[in-house]
Amino acid sequence: MTENTQQSPDSGPTNSNPELPTQYAPAEVEGPLYERWVERGYFEADASSDKEPYTIVIPPPNVTGSLHLGHAFEHTLIDALTRRKRMQGFEVLWQPGMDHAGIATQNVVERELAKEGKSRHDLGREAFVERVWQWKAESGGQISGQMRRLGDGVAWSRERFTMDEGLSKAVQTIFKKLYDDELIYRAERIINWCPRCLTAISDIEVEYQNDEGELVSIRYGEGDASIVVATTRAETMLGDTAVAVHPEDERYKHLVGTEIELPLTGRRIPVVADEHVDPEFGTGAVKVTPAHDPNDFEIGQRHNLPSLTVLDERAVITAHGPFQGLDRLEARSAIVAALRADGRIVAEKRPYEHSVGHCSRCKTTIEPRLSMQWWVKVGPLAETASKAVRDGDVAIHPKEMESRYFGWVDNLHDWCISRQLWWGHRIPVWYGPNGEMVCVGPDDEAPSGEGWHQETDVLDTWFSSGLWPFSTLGWPEKTESVEKFYPNSVLVTGYDILFFWVVRMMMFGTYAMDGTPPFHTIALHGMVRDQFGKKMSKSFGNAVNPLDWMDKYGSDAVRFTLARGANPGVDVPIGEDWVQGSRNFANKIWNATRFAMMNGATVEGDLPSVEQMSATDRWIMSRLNATVAEVDAFYDDYQFAKLSDTLFHFAWDEVFDWYVELSKTTFIAGGEQAKVSARVLGEVLDVTLKLLHPVVPFVTETLWTTLTGKESVVIADWPKDSGFRDEAAEQEIASLQQVITEVRRFRSDQGLQPGQRVPAQLDLNGTVLAAHEGAIRQLLRLQPAGDGFHATATLPVAGATVALDLSGTIDVEAERKRLTKALAAAEKDKAQSTAKLGNEAFLAKAAEAAVAKIRKRLETAEADIERLTAQLAGLPKA
Incomplete structure (x- = not known):
């Protein structure tokens, strides 16, 4: 309804606005507008204000990162919430900042060094860390500028970095508190190890994909005292210390408690019974390698089995013998060949597709590895994090996501927090010459003297980001900002990091802040996908740079598209x-x-x-x-x-x-x-x-x-x-809309041009439409009926009657044929729909949505029949 939009200067009240161009040009408007908002301090937060606080933290992007559609999506939702709350009179803090991203950042700088023909070891730890800080100052944090492009209304003066001095103090403080409360300890356990990055990595940094490998079945032992096991990792058999079977498996009961020979090694290993073994899977027997498999490690602990490490930190065979010094893949082929020559291979399957973990940073295959690491005892912390939701102190939205939260928090294993990196928060523990171990808080003096040295490992990035809701406010100091803005009003984040980040914040928040959870509400959203629902990825060729769309269509267009697809907890196609x-x-x-x-x-x-x-x-x-x-x-x-x-x-x-x-x-x-x-x-x-x-x-x-x-x-x-x-006014305008819509559809069906004027008589007497005759005539291009008016079509609608004279404007016979054909199709649809709805067998089996669809189809057909019949009746007689 946009035709005839120009109006003469004397036709009514005017308000000429020469400042407003005829066309909207986002590229010319957005940048200057944003900088004006920032300069005027609209997004800053005043901790001394008497307004009610509204706090949201930004899920801190990596310092190495750039804005992707997932960021744009999440930031749009948060920005919408904070802008509305600001307009509602709240003291709004949208806390910005970045994560130091230990592995990712170290890898970036190491690649830069490699271009110079150097490694971090050439520089040494102190100089390398200085080089990383230099990189951050020059190249890190480009996402901040991209956030401005999107329109993020964050409090820039409060921007924080997880390696800031204040946040480092928070990290050291909580580490010391956890250590003193015996919730942090050092132990040898199985971890995810990257042989390329040479560090333990978190579960979220492991990407699983289906790789083609081989499945070989190997016979251990001889004759009746033999067992066949299947494995995709033959190289780890050198570290086997048992074979496990289910206690109730009759096939192997006679072997439980005995020893069988481990091929190629000359060692004898026990057969143990363990309920972890699935007797229905494969042969019902599994090789147990405690030093190189997390499940095997647990079996080993239950049965007091030794743990033999046969792969070093670079995944090279260390076991003495002909395979020593071989890379794991080389060793795999060599060991299978040796087993085959020895008559030990019972079956081989190639290719064998199975899920394999890879380092998300360098794509190297992950190696489960027994290693001495630092751990958080999560049991007591997880209990309080679970209780906060169960007691209603924290609401998860949508509510159906609660089960996923409890699934994680109620089944947590102790958390490996140490990383073998140089960039990050160095663990504040010192070792003495006589085996002493001292944890140093931020106000403590570190031990010195001959033989004392600090732990070389740094903390997992998620450790510091788990403190984000309160460390960014100045904790452990009792700052005005902590008092004003903690706890956060809501956390808006993706369900994909519910465990990795959200649960950690819940654990640390309730622990550090006297039982007060870090948020009132956790609002979870889904992942952005392409228009076909497929995950976006560079390898799939469907990844999108949101900046390209912003350049082409404007930031508002990108934001509105993302918000319009954002149903709680559901993935977003775009x-x-x-x-x-x-x-x-x-x-x-x-x-x-x-x-x-x-x-x-x-x-x-x-x-x-x-x-x-x-x-x-x-x-x-x-x-x-x-x-x-x-x-x-x-x-x-x-x-x-x-x-x-x-x-x-x-x-x-x-x-x-x-x-x-x-x-x-x-x-x-x-x-x-x-x-x-x-x-x-x-x-x-x-x-x-x-x-x-x-x-x-x-x-x-x-x-x-x-x-x-x-x-x-x-x-x-x-x-x-x-x-x-005003229900009466709404009903009145609804009737007016019905008249205009129906007559417009009739005009279109008759092939009339939108601007073509047609003589018409309007019978509006006795209806609320009488006052709208001028609008009806103007919007429908209906001129008054003059002399010689002949009503060739009469449309009853909304209690009124519109009579039109279409003489000479249409090919009557062609129109009659078209309408007759359309009427026949509508009657056929009605008959088919009526038959289906009268079929009891169909109604009993069909889904509710399918039945509703048929009912809707019937309604449409009946309406079409009524309309087409009226149009045929209104045509001039031949």
């Missing part, structure tokens, strides 16, 4: 055509607002009374207040997709495509009613732009400041639902 659609929406907001302002929309003066408003005015004010209420409810329930969709349809359909169009006749007529509608239109635009602002901040800021003349919509008051509803 395609470029959807971003194009959002760009069109931004242009629609611009063009329609600009037109409305040119035609008198104003915020000056008081809002007219209800008695002064027309039915159209009362309708849009009723819908406006209902929309405010809906949007608020969706925000409070983190339903970003629903609130975005509500705003889209209200702004585009109801405000721009209906209210603005219906008001044209009023503006053309001029007078007092035009002034009333101009003020109502200004009010509607004011509120609509405010409602849209948190999701599409740039275009709304430009339009709102031009409309109102005020400083910024960022600091404007959030709209409130006044409670005004």
